[in-house]
Amino acid sequence: MNICRTLGCLLLLAGCGTSGGWSKPGIDAAATARDYEECQTLARTAVRVDAEIDQDILASRSSDLQRSEIVRNQTGRMQETTRNRGDALIASCMRAKGFTPPR
Numbered sequence: 001m002n003i004c005r006t007l008g009c010l011l012l013l014a015g016c017g018t019s020g021g022w023s024k025p026g027i028d029a030a031a032t033a034r035d036y037e038e039c040q041t042l043a044r045t046a047v048r049v050d051a052e053i054d055q056d057i058l059a060s061r062s063s064d065l066q067r068s069e070i071v072r073n074q075t076g077r078m079q080e081t082t083r084n085r086g087d088a089l090i091a092s093c094m095r096a097k098g099f100t101p102p103r
Contacts, residue, residue: 021102022094032099039093043086050085054078 019032027035058075091101 020090020094022099023102024097024099027099035097035099036090036094039090039097042093043089046089047082047086051079051082054082 019029019036022032022036024032054075058078095101
């Protein structure tokens with residue numbers, strides 16, 4: 001319901017600067033990390049709009065439901081959906097670059 005939650009969700013997509021276990025024959029770890037970072041950046045950009053829309057929806061409804069468990073549940077679901085979409089975008093990007101997903 002504030003920008004901190006939105007940024008927190010986006011930061012989850014940032015990971016720890018690793019390549020997430022993706023691999024591609026003939027590509028070293030540094031190149032893999034660069035490609036993974038590029039895919040993360042694309043995903044963060046794509047889900048930023050969704051996260052901001054979710055934030056606006058919750059902000060507009062928070063006055064009547066502020067103390068309600070419904071708001072907390074809805075916030076969690078929206079963050080999970082955004083995180084899952086970001087993960088799917090990263091996976092799609094890495095596959096398009098010829099990488100094999102982690103096992």
